[in-house]
Amino acid sequence: MIRLLWDAVWGRRAQALTVGVLTALAVGTAAAAPWYVFASAEQLAARIVAGASTEQRMLHVSASARTADLPNGRVPVDKVMKVVEKATGKDHTPPITGLRLTGPILRPGAGAKGALVARAGGCEHAVVEGACPAAAGQILISDGVARSLSLAVGDKFAMKIDNSSEVAELTVVGLYRPVRADDRYWSGVWDHDSRVIDPFLTAPVTFDRLPTARPMTTVDLELGLGAYTPGLGGRLSALDAGESSWTMDWVSSAGEVPGVINTVQNEMSAGIVAATGRFVLLAWFALLVVVRQTVGARRTDLALVKLRGVRRWRVWTATMGQTVGVMLGGAVLGAAAGYAWVRAVIGPVVWPDDLDLAMTQSAELFGGVLVAALALAWLSELRSLRSPVVELLRNVPPRVRGRAVDAAELVIVTLLAVGVWQLTTVEALRSGSVTATMVPALLAIAVGLLAARFVLWLSGRAGAAAMRSGRLTVAVAGLSARRRPTLRWVVTLLVVAVAGLTTAMGDMVRGEQAVTARAEQELGADRVLRVDGVSRKNLLDAVRDIDPAGTRGMAVSYFPSTVGFSPQLLAVDTARLAAVADWRPEYGALPRTPSGVDDPIRVADGALRLTASFDRKVYALGDRTQPVKSENPDFPPFDQPVPPPTEITGDVFAQVALVSATGTRTLARFGPLQEGRHDYQTTVSECAGGCRLMWLGLSAARDGSSQAAVSWGTRVSVHAVQQDGRALLDAARLGDRQHWTGSSNTRVLGPILDGSADGMTLTAPPGCDDPNHSRGTCEMRAYPAEPALAAVTTGLVGRNGRNNRAQLELSGTDPADVDISGSAAKLPRFPEDGAIVDLADFDRVVGVSVANEQLEVWLADAGDEAFVAALKQHGVNVQSSSTVDAARGALNRQGPAGVRRFQLGVFGLGVLISAVALLLLASVERRTRAGELAALRRQGLNARMVRRISLLGYAVPTTVAVVAGLAAAAATAWLPVPKPEVFSDGWKVLSPPDGLSTIPFALTALAAAALLAAVLVYAARRLARQALIDGGAR
Known part of the structure; x- marks a missing residue:
């Protein structure tokens, strides 16, 4: 029996190979789908985490002592980490630890609270202009703090510590700024709103000198992939110290990431499952067509076996064994090839839970698809096995039993109509439902059935008409096609495959256009x-x-x-x-x-001279009031006039702010100013490449600060600014009021400016020396007026x-x-x-x-x-380089792009399967058709007409099928079904193209035409050659 089966298979090895390949494709695709889904999902999760925002990657934890039981009033870092790792696990970077104290700044004009921060590795991650803090009380401040608090290196001030009687005496030893603005080391420290004061960096010894203060312990972690497991948000929300001696708070958006991963993975899984299901259905249909053709080719063999009186079970074994053995071998090889392809192209499944699920689901799909394929083979063999020997020995095609086919077609059309009606009327069914998934497939099948009926009808009508008019080529080709009922299933298969490929190509083109648009939009240039x-x-x-x-x-x-x-x-x-x-x-x-x-005012290195006039008389322009609480509680507060000072006390300085070509600010100070008109000189040493003047201004030295605000009524006249005997600003330009303006900052007081032929006069307005004035701090600066x-x-x-x-x-x-x-x-x-x-x-x-x-x-x-x-x-130091192509590559590694590639691949295989089915049809019927043409050849039909009939008999049905498939894809595009998402993160800054463009139609038509043309030419040449050989030379 085994030898008999082997000889039978080997005798029709082309047909057996086709059945085996189709089974391998169907079973292998289904069995590989879980491995593809889980491997892609794991890599997708890694990419989502890698591309997550700083807020989603970083976890900022702060712990504060409630009682004095803890050593030094601080919460140990190991206590904090023990609690945190209950929620996140151990997949994180080494913690960045530090201490933090807050409190009001004891300095006139300082409205905001300050934050004293000791942070491990602070100086290594910052550009420091000055010295790194080493002793108690030494701090680094940002340039913004230096400006807002009028501080310079060497200045001292105090800060009252919140919830403590301690007062920190602080000395500025340098300025700092992050080396890289996007360095996650500074997350939660530096990346605040630009209007919030930057923290003061200090050494831990500063906190040791504040014994009664209870500094906050800070721990910053960058979470790794293993931390983003389902339920992370809930575990973070439940974080609690678990002890009464301390409490903890945390800030992070990390809990959002597992939800994003789950949503994206589900969308990708749904897309792959839908594409796999449609492909498996297509492969089953192709198997049905191919097995029916194979069975038809074995009808004579089966009749001879039955004539010998072989027992029924042996007949069944000999017949079914040929198909079952080939299918089993194809299924095993297909499953192995599918797994190997996923592992080589996508990668292995690593996570243990995913590995177990992938193995289980792959085994279930392997068995289910294989059993369904065997059932199709059994149904295809059943009719032949039940047929009598007389019918099996007939050389004409068997009678078509149309009622069952008509009923099946009617069911499909009915389901399609119901589905379209539901999608049109029920909006909830348009996305993520079985209806939205199945209607496009039903539409393609319905169009395929109509196209098959049209091909048979057209063949009969064209053949009859051509016979009457004497056009032998069309007549023979048409009537021959009308008598080949198996052709209708191949046409339906081709329509479904071409429609699926066109839709997949349309999604691919649409996705590529959207990916390119996003890459260009997010990057800006090539x-x-x-x-x-x-x-x-x-x-x-x-x-x-x-x-x-x-x-x-x-x-x-x-x-x-x-x-x-x-x-x-x-x-x-x-x-x-x-x-x-x-x-x-x-x-x-x-x-x-x-x-x-206008060209800016340029200053070079060297001596800079300023001519100014000053006296200590009070020029109290304007008036000032302050609210006073009424002695009668029933009356509201009233405004009480505040008298101006009687004289100007303390040292007053004139200053010029310069900005170098390297982007650094230099402050040239002149003074202290003496009464009367005098020349003042200072040396500029930071302008080797040239500096430009940003503003002229006044300041006072008071309360330990060299940048204190001048008193109300202070007046200084600036007559000239010179360098190397060259007038940078003469009296005429200084006195032109249209060329000067105050600050645009509505939260500060500016000078009262006046101009004359003798220069510019700056007068301090009311409230200039009051840090609690409602208009804010006083900045005595005059800026060049510019657009x-x-x-x-x-x-x-x-x-x-x-x-x-x-x-x-x-x-x-x-x-x-x-x-x-x-x-x-x-x-x-x-x-x-x-x-x-x-x-x-x-x-x-x-x-x-x-x-x-x-x-x-x-x-x-x-x-x-x-x-x-x-x-x-x-x-110029190039830190990194990004290109549009690289950005496109990264975007094409997202889940939806993987689904698009998977769909394009499987529907491309679908067209290949259809081409193989067409080739097999030509192979199965070649002997019968060659005999018919050989008989006509013997009656005088010339060789050229034989070749034309051979080609026309396959070309017309195939062309109709391709056109119908393109039409089905176009009709699918008009269905009220949302287009698949292009990006996993829902990016819609630029809307992706809507509908199908001409590009996928052209690409599909070219690909299908090239493949099917090769099949048609091959099949027609084989048929014509056989007919010419059998018909003899003429």
Whole structure:
């Protein structure tokens, strides 16, 4: 029996190979699907965690002592970690530990509380201008704190500790700023709103000198992948010290990530399962067609076996064994190949729970799909096994029993109509339901059945008409096709496969277009270099020097956090924007390049001379009141006049703020001022590359501070500023009032400015020496009057300046008015709200380097390595490089992209399966059709007509099937079903294309045409050759 089965299989090895391959594809795809899902899900989880925001990666824990039982009044770090790891596990970076105390600053004009922070490795992660704190009371402050509190290196002040009687005596020993603005070391410390005071960095010994204070223990962790297990948010919410001696708080958005991972994994799993199910159904249908053809080819063999009187069970074994053995072998090889492919292309399944589930589900799918395939084979063999010998020996196709087929077609059409009606009327069924998944498949099947009926009808009508008109080629080809009932199933199979491939191709094209749009929008240019080592101004000059034409590169400054009027900001070289950036149509018109402004006042190293007049007379311009509580509680407080001081006491200084090309601020001080008109001189030593003057101002030395506010009524006249005998500012320019203005900051008091032919006069307004004045601190500064910073915005704009104007607010700089010159629906880089300004204009307004500023260079050509090398020669340090292609690659590793590739692959295999089925049909019927053509050949049919009939008999049904498949895909696009998500994070800044474009239709048509044309030519040539051989030479 085994030898008989082997000989039978080997005798029809082409058909057996087809059955085995189809079974391998169906079973192997189904068995590999769980491995694909779980392996992709694990890698997707790792990518989601790697791409999570700082708030989602970092866990900030603070622990405070409630009683004095703890040593030094501090909570030990090991106690905190023991509690935290109950929720997160041990997959995290080494903890960043520290101590923290808060309290009011005992200094005039200091309204905000200060934070005293000792943090492990603080100086290693910061750029320090000065010394790192080593002794008790020594601190580092940021440039913004130095400005807001009028502090300089060497100044001293005190800070009252909250919930304690301790007062910390502090000495400023340096300024600090993060080495990298995005360094997660500073998360929760530096990445606060730009209007909040930065913490003071100190050494732990400072806390040892405050014995009664109870500093807060801080622990910052960066969580690893293993921490983001389901339920993380709940475990974090339940964190509790578990002891009465201390309490703890935490800040993190890490609990959101497991939910995102679960949602994305479920969406990806649903997409893969749906695609796998549709492919398996297609493969089953192909198996049914192929096995029916194979059974038809074995009808004569079966008849001869029955004539010999072989027992029924042996007949069944001999017949079914050929198919079952091939299917079992194909199933095993397919499952092994599918697993090997997933492991090689996607990767292994690592997590133990996923591994168990993948093995179980793969085994279940292997058995289920295989049993279903065997059932289809049994049903296909059943009719032949029950047929009498006389019918098996007939050389004409068996009579078609149409009632069952008609009933099946009617059921499919009915289900399709019901599904379309449900999708049209019930909105809840349009997404994530069985109806939304099955209706497109039912539509393709229905169109395939209609196309098959149309092919048979067309063949009969065309053949009959051609016979009457004497066109033998069409007549023979048409009538022959009309008598081949198996052809209708191949046509249906082709329609379903082409429709599926077109839909998958459409999703792929749509996804690629959306991915490209997102990569361009998030990056801004074909290649973006993140740089440091230079100032904003030097970078702008370097890029312009390398590329004078302005077509290759562009200097950019990016602020990812709030800048006052906008949540994010891009400062670009607007003259180069069109040539360098990927400016998409969604952005609208390009921003205008600002018009030129007056050249700034330049100062070099060396002696700087200022001529000023001063006297100690009080010039009390204006008046001042303060609220006084009434003695009668029934009366409200009333305003009581406050008299001005009787004379100006203390030292008064004139000062000039300079900003160098490297972005650092230098303060040139003149004085103390003497009564009368005098020349004052100071030496400037930080302006080797040239500095520009930012403002002129006054300050006083009082209460241990060299930057105290002057008293109400202080007046100083500035007559000239000179250097090397050259007048930088003469009396005429100083006295032109239109060229000078006060601060744009509505939270400070500015000077009363007056101009004359003798120069500019600055007078301190009422309340200038009162730190509790409602207008805030007093800044006696006069700024050169320049146009406001022009900005193009998208989204909302914050307004809080004078007359409700938008203002630029950055830590360490003066607020500046912003002129909103235009708005756009979308702009590059920004997911929602943002603004674009000109870089040179921005540098004119800001000048100094500021925190959270990311300097970049945008390149028009990602492969322009010569530009990168030139940047390095100009002293620019390239930290990192990002390209649109790399961004596209990263986005294409998300879950939805994996689903799109999987769908395209399986439906591509579907078209290949259909082509194989067509090839097998031609092989099975070749002997019969060749005999018919050979008989006509003997009657005088020429060879050319034989070849044309052979090709036409397959070409017309195949062409109709391809066109019908494309039409079914087009109809599917019109169904009220939401398009699949392109991104796992729901990104929709730019809407993806809607519907099917002509590209997937063209690509599918070309691919199907190329494949099927090769099959048609091969089948037709084999048929014509056989017919010519059997018919003899004519």
